[in-house]
Amino acid sequence: MKTNLKFAAALVAASALVLAGCSSSSDSTESSAAAATSAAAEETMEASAEASAEGDTAAAMLKACEVTDVGGVDDKGFNQKAYKGVTDAADQLGVEATVLESQAETDYATNIQSFVDQGCGVIITVGFLLGDATKEAANANPDTPFTIVDYAYGDGEITNNNVLGQVFNTDEAAFLAGYLAAGTSKTGKVGTFGGVNIPPVTIFMDGFYYGVQKYNADNGTNVKVIGWDPAKQKGLFTENFESLDDGRTFAQNLVDEGADIVMPVAGPVGLGSAALASELGTDKLMIIGVDSDQYESDTANAGVYLTSVLKNMDVTTFNAIQSVVDGTFEGGVTVGTLDNGGVGLAPFHDMDASVPQELKDQLATIQAGIIDGSVSVKG
Amino acid sequence: MSATFEKPPVESYERGEKRTKGLNRSQIRRARISGIVMLLLAAAVAVLFVPNAEGVATFGISTVDDAIQLDALVVPVQATLWAIVLILGFMGASQFVKGFQRRATLILGISFGLFTIAMMVWATAGAEFSLISMLVATVSRCTPIALGALSGVLCERSGVVNIGIEGMLLGGAFSGVVIGSLVGGWVGLLAATLTGGILALLLAVLSVNFRVDQIIIGVVINILVLGLTSFLTAQVLVKNPEWNDAPIFPSIQIPLLSDIPVIGPMFFNQTIIVYGMYVLVASVTYLLFRTRWGLRTRSVGENPRAADSLGVSVAKVRYWAVVSGGLVGGFAGAWFTLGTVGRFDEGMTAGTGFIGLAAMIFGAWNPVGALGAALIFGFAESLEQKFALLDIPIPTEFLAMAPYLVTIVVVAGLVGRARPPAADGQPYTKE
Numbered sequence: 001m002k003t004n005l006k007f008a009a010a011l012v013a014a015s016a017l018v019l020a021g022c023s024s025s026s027d028s029t030e031s032s033a034a035a036a037t038s039a040a041a042e043e044t045m046e047a048s049a050e051a052s053a054e055g056d057t058a059a060a061m062l063k064a065c066e067v068t069d070v071g072g073v074d075d076k077g078f079n080q081k082a083y084k085g086v087t088d089a090a091d092q093l094g095v096e097a098t099v100l101e102s103q104a105e106t107d108y109a110t111n112i113q114s115f116v117d118q119g120c121g122v123i124i125t126v127g128f129l130l131g132d133a134t135k136e137a138a139n140a141n142p143d144t145p146f147t148i149v150d151y152a153y154g155d156g157e158i159t160n161n162n163v164l165g166q167v168f169n170t171d172e173a174a175f176l177a178g179y180l181a182a183g184t185s186k187t188g189k190v191g192t193f194g195g196v197n198i199p200p201v202t203i204f205m206d207g208f209y210y211g212v213q214k215y216n217a218d219n220g221t222n223v224k225v226i227g228w229d230p231a232k233q234k235g236l237f238t239e240n241f242e243s244l245d246d247g248r249t250f251a252q253n254l255v256d257e258g259a260d261i262v263m264p265v266a267g268p269v270g271l272g273s274a275a276l277a278s279e280l281g282t283d284k285l286m287i288i289g290v291d292s293d294q295y296e297s298d299t300a301n302a303g304v305y306l307t308s309v310l311k312n313m314d315v316t317t318f319n320a321i322q323s324v325v326d327g328t329f330e331g332g333v334t335v336g337t338l339d340n341g342g343v344g345l346a347p348f349h350d351m352d353a354s355v356p357q358e359l360k361d362q363l364a365t366i367q368a369g370i371i372d373g374s375v376s377v378k379g
Numbered sequence: 380m381s382a383t384f385e386k387p388p389v390e391s392y393e394r395g396e397k398r399t400k401g402l403n404r405s406q407i408r409r410a411r412i413s414g415i416v417m418l419l420l421a422a423a424v425a426v427l428f429v430p431n432a433e434g435v436a437t438f439g440i441s442t443v444d445d446a447i448q449l450d451a452l453v454v455p456v457q458a459t460l461w462a463i464v465l466i467l468g469f470m471g472a473s474q475f476v477k478g479f480q481r482r483a484t485l486i487l488g489i490s491f492g493l494f495t496i497a498m499m500v501w502a503t504a505g506a507e508f509s510l511i512s513m514l515v516a517t518v519s520r521c522t523p524i525a526l527g528a529l530s531g532v533l534c535e536r537s538g539v540v541n542i543g544i545e546g547m548l549l550g551g552a553f554s555g556v557v558i559g560s561l562v563g564g565w566v567g568l569l570a571a572t573l574t575g576g577i578l579a580l581l582l583a584v585l586s587v588n589f590r591v592d593q594i595i596i597g598v599v600i601n602i603l604v605l606g607l608t609s610f611l612t613a614q615v616l617v618k619n620p621e622w623n624d625a626p627i628f629p630s631i632q633i634p635l636l637s638d639i640p641v642i643g644p645m646f647f648n649q650t651i652i653v654y655g656m657y658v659l660v661a662s663v664t665y666l667l668f669r670t671r672w673g674l675r676t677r678s679v680g681e682n683p684r685a686a687d688s689l690g691v692s693v694a695k696v697r698y699w700a701v702v703s704g705g706l707v708g709g710f711a712g713a714w715f716t717l718g719t720v721g722r723f724d725e726g727m728t729a730g731t732g733f734i735g736l737a738a739m740i741f742g743a744w745n746p747v748g749a750l751g752a753a754l755i756f757g758f759a760e761s762l763e764q765k766f767a768l769l770d771i772p773i774p775t776e777f778l779a780m781a782p783y784l785v786t787i788v789v790v791a792g793l794v795g796r797a798r799p800p801a802a803d804g805q806p807y808t809k810e
Contacts (some may be wrong), residue, residue: 244720256512275720
């Protein structure tokens with residue numbers, strides 16, 4: 001049934017494609033742009049070029065196809081942000097954007113395969129958990145460019161080197177978040193929990209932990225981190241990226257143990273933590289968002305976010321698509337850092353007044369230190 | 380099918396089994412096995428926990444908001460563990476030798492409880508955690524499980540298997556959040572409840588009138604609702620975020636009762652949905668076992684032909700039971716959105732309906748039993764989180780698994796016999 005739904009979605013996509021093809025091949029480029037805007041919010045969406053250029057046919061043929069992880073494209077974080085890279089490419093480069101949501105881990109391979117069958121020009125897979133499925137598909141289709149968020153393959157794993165792995169030194173930005181949290185906490189305890197114990201999740205938690213330790217070392221304080229122990233690589237995990245209720249109870253659990261700032265690293269699960277924070281009030285609990293600036297994406301609870309640890313996979317995904325359009329695509333690994341803007345700390349928004357200027361200055365120093373290598377985020 | 384024929388005469392017992400007079404062979408075997416299990420638990424505490432724990436364990440038993448503040452419970456680790464080893468050993472030995480007969484299930488339950496306490500004391504040695512917050516979370520988390528189980532009890536007591544609880548929860552959660560966002564929380568709660576009822580009506584029509592395999596209908600309901608809500612989320616909620624922003628029911632303190640230490644914050648400072656769960660468990664128990672309606676429902680579930688011959692309309696009784704079960708299921712669904720986060724996400728019930736089904740079986744198709752089972756499952760989930768914080772060497776995934784292992788043990792019939800209604804799952808054809 002689920003596959004049938006996907007199939008139906010694919011059918012819708014296919015018919016939409018035909019329609020879009022008609023409209024753009026008719027007379028004006030504006031009509032296709034209008035079609036693109038109206039369809040922009042759809043799960044299975046189409047966007048053809050608003051771009052004008054005559055030699056655009058090649059780009060217009062190119063389909064950029066994204067397979068999400070189970071969180072879904074509207075998770076206000078991880079998957080949504082990667083999808084933004086695809087839609088940006090649709091708007092600016094005139095490629096066609098298509099997305100299939102994975103409802104379960106068993107969908108990964110089938111979704112990728114259906115994109116291969118559709119003849120996608122580049123396939124974007126979002127998430128560490130799609131690593132095996134992507135590798136298999138890439139080796140079976142050595143001429144199709146793939147790019148995967150949060151996975152870097154070893155030498156020789158991809159026979160034709162047709163996969164660009166996007167990895168992020170998220171710990172650099174999370175380090176700043178930890179430093180900030182330690183300086184802002186009133187209870188002297190800050191907490192974090194993750195979705196699943198996998199490297200792209202725990203790298204946030206590592207950075208956060210060491211950032212707090214750095215603050216302690218600089219300021220002679222003793223702020224504690226609960227929910228993660230980087231030495232043992234053990235901590236608090238919801239074991240899913242879906243249950244908002246888990247996000248609420250896990251955050252409550254951390255509050256009960258004394259934390260007043262919590263960083264959930266579990267996709268939409270963190271929205272449940274934010275709901276709790278807006279109920280308790282920010283004097284009892286503030287949330288540090290992850291992936292995207294959740295102050296802007298989670299508007300219902302915007303006030304509870306102290307900041308967000310940004311992981312700009314929209315930029316890297318966009319760049320990957322652009323390289324395919326330009327014909328310069330190369331497999332390998334691209335690393336997002338504080339230095340190149342691949343990761344970063346979001347503005348404080350409403351919380352700006354509650355962060356003292358001294359702490360802001362310290363953060364700026366630390367950020368410069370991380371970039372020039374004088375501050376280590378590995379503890 | 381009279382049970383007396385199954386019991387061999389007492390004289391045929393083998394040597395050494397005379398002390399267990401009055402028990403048949405399978406009961407003796409069961410007593411032996413559970414005795415061994417208890418002895419193993421004692422040994423596990425002695426070998427695994429005692430050597431690795433020292434000092435005291437501190438459990439917080441008051442929240443900051445409590446009217447009466449209690450000092451944290453400080454427990455000497457070694458002494459407590461040894462006491463538990465002795466009690467477990469004694470109970471296990473006597474269970475092995477003579478059996479506790481009727482109380483065997485209770486004794487085994489107490490043993491698992493003691494083992495859990497031993498594990499908590501051991502894990503907390505030299506540290507502290509907030510026991511009270513774990514207990515509060517237990518009650519909150521058990522609510523959808525208990526309500527889901529209650530939904531199952533109502534249906535299955537009338538002889539209709541309801542595998543579709545998960546779908547009813549998800550449907551209730553979805554319509555609850557949409558109507559709740561657009562109109563208000565109370566109307567949302569009503570809409571959630573009715574959604575469950577409508578889905579159950581589908582189950583009733585197909586199973587009673589068309590005699591379709593009930594398992595299949597249940598599975599279809601689950602998949603239908605999952606697909607439909609995912610589709611509507613992507614097509615409607617994403618475009619209209621204001622439709623997915625429902626008010627959350629606040630916790631309500633019941634005067635006086637909520638001031639009782641420990642019990643108060645656990646049971647009497649919860650949301651309206653939790654209170655609804657108490658009322659529903661009590662009233663369904665009363666209705667099923669103390670009213671004419673309940674007697675008819677149960678008789679239809681056990682032997683529809685006999686009930687029919689006495690003039691009870693099997694179809695009508697099953698319709699009532701299934702639809703009321705569905706209403707309970709939909710009400711439970713509201714807990715996910717209106718009771719906790721005020722927002723719907725695809726597949727957010729994450730299998731709770733199936734856990735409810737397990738709780739129903741664990742609770743032997745009895746509302747109070749189902750609530751007890753749900754509390755155990757809720758406790759296990761909360762304990763898992765605390766243990767993850769305490770950093771113990773047991774993988775937390777194993778702890779997450781533990782309650783289901785217990786369920787398998789129960790369903791396999793090791794502890795007593797969890798017997799479903801005799802006509803459960805069988806369509807009735809009037810001759």
